[in-house]
Amino acid sequence: MHSVSDYYSAIQLRADRWSALRDVTSALTEESSEKRLSTLQKKADDLFQSLALIEPYWAFPGMAAFEHMRRQFAHGNFEDLAFSVGRVTRALSTGAYRRRNIPLERDSLDNEEHDDEAQLSPEARALSKPYFEVLIVDNVGEDQERWLRSNMARMRRPEDQFAYQALVVPSLEDALIAVLFNYNIQAIVVRPGLTLRSKMEQPILHKYLDRAGGSEQFEEMQPEDYGPELCRLIARARPELDAYLITERSVEDIAGHDLGICRRVFYNQEDFLELHLNILRGVQSRFKTPFFTALVEYSKQPTGVFHAMPISRGKSISRSHWIQDMGAFYGPNIFLAETSATSGGLDSLLEPHGPIKRAQELASRAFGSKQTFFATNGTSTCNKIVVQALVSPGDIVLVDRDCHKSHHYGMVLAGAQVVYLDSYPLNEYSMYGAVPLREIKQQLLKLKAAGKLDRVRMLLLTNCTFDGVVYNVERVMEECLAIKPDLIFLWDEAWFAFARFNPTYRQRTAMHAAAELRGRFKTDKHLAAYEKQQAELADADDETLLNTRLIPPPDARVRAYATQSTHKTLTSLRQGSMIHVNDQDFKGEVEQSFHEAYMTHTSTSPNYQIIASLDVGRRQVELEGFEFVQRQVEAAMSMRRSIATHPLLKKYFRVLTAGDMIPEGHRESGVTSYFDAEQGWTDMWDCWQQDEFALDPTRVTLAVGGTGWDGDTFKTEILMDRYGIQINKTSRNTVLFMTNIGTTRSSVAYLIEVLVEIAKGLDDLLDDASRMERLGFDRRVKNLMEDLPPLPDFSRFHDAFRTDQGTSEGDIRSAFFLSYEGDNCDYMELDGSLKQALDSGQEVVSAGFIIPYPPGFPILVPGQVVSSEILAFMRALDVNEIHGYRADLGLRVFTPEALAKHAESNLITAAK
Secondary structure, eight states, X not given: OOOGGGOSOHHHHHHHHXXXXXXXXXXXXXXXXXXXXXXXXXXXXXXXXXXXXXXXXOSSSOHHHHHHHHHHHHTTOHHHHHHHHHHHHHHHHHTGGGTSOOOOSTTOOOOOTTOOGGGSOHHHHHHSOOEEEEEEEOOOOHHHHHHHHHHHHHTOOTTOSOEEEEEEEOBHHHHHHHHHHOTTEEEEEEOTTOBSSOSOOOXXXXXXXXXXXXXXXXXXXXXXXXXXXXXXXXXXXXTTSEEEEEESSOHHHHHTSOOTTEEEEEESOOOHHHHHHHHHHHHHHHHOOHHHHHHHHHHHSOOOOOSSOTTGGGHHHHTOSSOHHHHHHHOSHHHHTOOOOOOTTOOOSSSOOSHHHHHHHHHHHHHTOSEEEEESSHHHHHHHHHHHHHOOTTOEEEEETTSOHHHHHHHHHHTOEEEEEOOOEEGGGTEEOOOOHHHHHHHHHHHHHTTOGGGEEEEEEESSOTTOEEEOHHHHHHHHHHHSTTOEEEEEOTTOGGGGGSHHHHTTXXXXXXXXXXXXXXXXXXXXXXXXXXXXXXXXXXXXXXXXXXXXXXXXXXXXXEEEOHHHHSSOOTTOEEEEEEETTIIIIIHHHHHHHHHHHSOSSOOHHHHHHHHHHHHHHHHHHHHHHHHHHHHHHHHHHHHHHOTTHHHHOEEOOHHHHSOGGGOTTOOOOSEEXXXXXXXXXXXXXXXXXXXXXXXXXXXXXXXXXXXXXXXXIIIIHHHOOOOOOBOSSEEEEEOXXXXXXXXXXXXXXXXXXXXXXXXXXXXXXXXXXXXXXXXXXXXHHTSOOOOOOOOOBOGGGOSOTTSOOEEHHHHHHHTTSGGGEEEEOIIIIXXXXXXXXXXXXXXXXXXXXXXXXXXXXXXXXXOHHHHHHHHHOOOSEEETOBTTTBEEEEOHHHHHHHHHHHHHHHHO
């Protein structure tokens, strides 16, 4: 039996414990050997003790049933026990308890043993009532607990849209543990009798309490404050939930408290019907999908189509003799819902006033923004919308050099003066990390010294990176605002939309950080800290400022934007994306320009199916995002543990850890790995709270250089061609496996099986290899793992595209359009004329973007000087896809004459 340290989460622990108990109790019914029987009884007793820590926080099977099974075990009723445990385990694995009562007695008349959730048709599942659990927090005896549960049950009616079960825990600490253990909980009823401390004394429980803010803060709390404080603490852990506070205090006493997620306060009364109706109404507010519902209703209406789109209502397909297979493949509903109409109960994405507007408002609530906007053509377009709305020609923008190419093109369109920021390199794996905060502060201080801080408009960073490096968003924003109090932040969270729905991840999202800073800046404590630091830093030099955690002024403006590829990490059709905004100046300064930018880049014929999927995807994460993200993390952690502990896999593969991907100086917690084969799991909460950078565990970067195959070959020829495993990110010696909310434990098991088969094949190959073949294999491994070219930093913009040599910003727009004139450009071969020119000291300037895949970001941009390091890197590239580079002609560069002419033109313009 695995120990508790083998499990990353209580959810996975619970499922495996019940499965193990089913196997043990089944064996007890068949065993006759006294020695073997004693061993099985000891295992069953250990499993019951382990489950006794977890079961109080779940409504099914419930503590009464659980204790009944323990008594069956104590009395030796193994046949009855095996039957009961089997029913519970099956109901948990299939989800049957969500749809019906599960009798645990052998003589029950229940004949639905084979009612498996997976075997139900989509139509049947859609018709069943969604199930959830209500947590009641009150320290009551068994009789009163039964009275509470029965009163809640009596309120339920056949016409109710949802079904729920009540669960009772006695204390504030138990309630916090419950909402972090139990993903079924959607509402919390806080009654006056709750106590503070849990009677459960186990390290795993304290770990969960620490995630809710730690138990030390409870010491000074007064009993009358337990209820309001619980509502506030749950809001920090799971803000999507609803709470209902029943209190004996007066309205005046309660009014001054932050009640967090509390939807309603009931004063000294017990109206179970009103409570029941409020609970259903609260869940309904998250369940409703305004646009999806409107589209479904539209599809049912008989209409005559006299506008664009012959495919609308499926007419062009149903009348066809040649494309009936398309109609059969997709089914009728997608075509019945296809239209370009914005009336008839629908709405316009460009000017939403109806269901799309309401759907965006619900998404704003779900993701914690002030405004949210849908996009149907991907986050690339979202990025350009935000940049165009906020940046004017000549504005200085600090940009993560290895960000997505859409940002670079956005800089061209906006006419920004770009300061490129270099991420720390991971040369041994041919990838970049993220931009250190010190580098960002240094650039801001240089611009301040040059008198250009007023022109600095935006900081643009990728959070998290493709490889899973996550910024300490709140710290970056506060320290940058200390230097430039009105700086705008654009956080590209294309791969991070899921992060809002996990308490560990949430703290490093843009919208959460913006809300935290806005609240903090208003406090007297922040004002005092700011004034104290200002006195200490009077006349401080730049080195002191770089080494100090700076505090922004209380009047700093919080202006944060996040672009998210909903379709990449949550449920949405391809290209479904969102823009989230928390900008204090949006209404007064940005709204009109944002509208114009949105009009510029958004299609006048947006895909309604994508919009509907965004609406439904939002519903899903508000109601089960916590569960799905937790399972996603579990899948990735399971993969890490399996590879790290398998003796054969360790010979050829290695999962890169935080210690591999984040330099020690950026890991203040000292955590190097989430899993250690000797000690088990490290709680990642500490590093996610403290460190400058954290590593997203759902991205598993596997070093494959030990196999002798480079990353691209391993991806294409081995994983995809042989085994049908799809990935989309490699480096020279690594491949990236990304788990998502759809990843199952079966998928992870299949991947491990494949890796084991590959490792066995390599073992067999090397066993039979000749001496020369073995030497050749070792050379390939050495070439992949040791002989790696260093990653080049951004060199600089050529002087022709810079207005001031004292700072590093460059005019990428003029360089981009200068290349449109064919006479301004020439081609140079990497190993010929280009190398000769650099060896002779000539400045060579790129005329376009050069983007190799991998790594997938520009190593050269228009107007950038080609350095010898960049040339060496390009010569060492062994990838098949390099955008902007023509192997038959070479690298496109500006002619010396074009550069001189452009520089002269700039001087004349500056003189005027």
